[in-house]
Structures are given as structure tokens and as C-alpha cells.
Amino acid sequence: MTYLSLGQVNIPIAWLAFVIAILYSDFRNRHADGATNKLIEHLLYTYIFIWKFSYIIFSGSDFFQAPLSLIYFDGGLKGHLSALVAVAFLLYRKRKVFDWEAGWMYWVRLAAVYQLIFYSFQEQWFVVGMWIFTLILIERIKSQ
Numbered sequence: 001m002t003y004l005s006l007g008q009v010n011i012p013i014a015w016l017a018f019v020i021a022i023l024y025s026d027f028r029n030r031h032a033d034g035a036t037n038k039l040i041e042h043l044l045y046t047y048i049f050i051w052k053f054s055y056i057i058f059s060g061s062d063f064f065q066a067p068l069s070l071i072y073f074d075g076g077l078k079g080h081l082s083a084l085v086a087v088a089f090l091l092y093r094k095r096k097v098f099d100w101e102a103g104w105m106y107w108v109r110l111a112a113v114y115q116l117i118f119y120s121f122q123e124q125w126f127v128v129g130m131w132i133f134t135l136i137l138i139e140r141i142k143s144q
Contacts, residue, residue, distance in 0.1 A: 002121050017117035025109040028139075032102035039094055040106055046090060047083040054079035108138055 003010040022044065029037065054075025056063045063069060075082065091098065116131040 004121070013118060013121045017114045017121075020117055021110045021113035024113045025106050028109055028142075029102060029106045032106075033099055035097050036099040036102045039098055040103060043087050043090060047087050050083040050086050051075055051079040054082050057082075105138070105142055109135070112138060 002013040004013055004016060005011075029040070052074050053070070055070055055073050058075055058078050059069075059073070062073075112131055112135040116128060116135060119127040119131065
């Protein structure tokens, strides 16, 4: 994993890209109805919570030996899959109030900006160019 060093603090690029992608998607999605925005926020917080705290379930013995390890570790792939199942279940339950067009645009923007930032730090410029092109297309489609 690539890190950005700011003095004595090392920030994983994936986390930085994720936060910036969320901020961008929230900013561009501000015109959606309130129920959809609240549901997207709820799904996002649920995903992060389950992914991060699934470390306790999947590595319980390590967690109970060193509880502060929760700060440094997450649930890994199993945590991601568990979080995706939980988000899919919540989305299924709220499918009638969810504005699917606004939701899809949010997630597509999130993925495009995340990949753009992540691959920029990896210096994979062809992939970055493809994601810039994708992001431009997304914004043009939405503006029409």
C-alpha cells in the first residue's frame, strides 16, 4: 500500500482517496432529495462501521490480546464482503424511497474519483487518463 507522509504521520493513499471521493460525491449530489441523501449517508456509515469492526469477529483472539489493534487493522476482504451484504440488505429494504438515478450517480462518481486519485499516486497515467475521461462523461451525462 502506498502512503503519503506528512511529518511523522503516514496516511494510506487509499483512505485519502476514499475521503476525497466521498466529499466530491456529496458535493455533486447535493441536489438529490433529502431521503436519498440520508440513505446514502447511512449506507456509507454502515459499510465503514462493519468493515472496520469486523476485525473483532474475524480476528477476535488478536483483538482481545491487544484491543488497540482495532485502530490499525480492519476486517480485510471478509469485512468488505460482510459490509457489502449488509448494505445490499439495507438497500433492498429501502428500495421504495431510494432515488436510484441519484444513488447510481453518487456511486459512479465515488468510484471514478477514488480510482483517479489512487492511480495518480501509483503514477499509472494511462489509467488516470481513462478515469478522467470517465468522470467527464459522467458529469456531461448528468448535466444534460
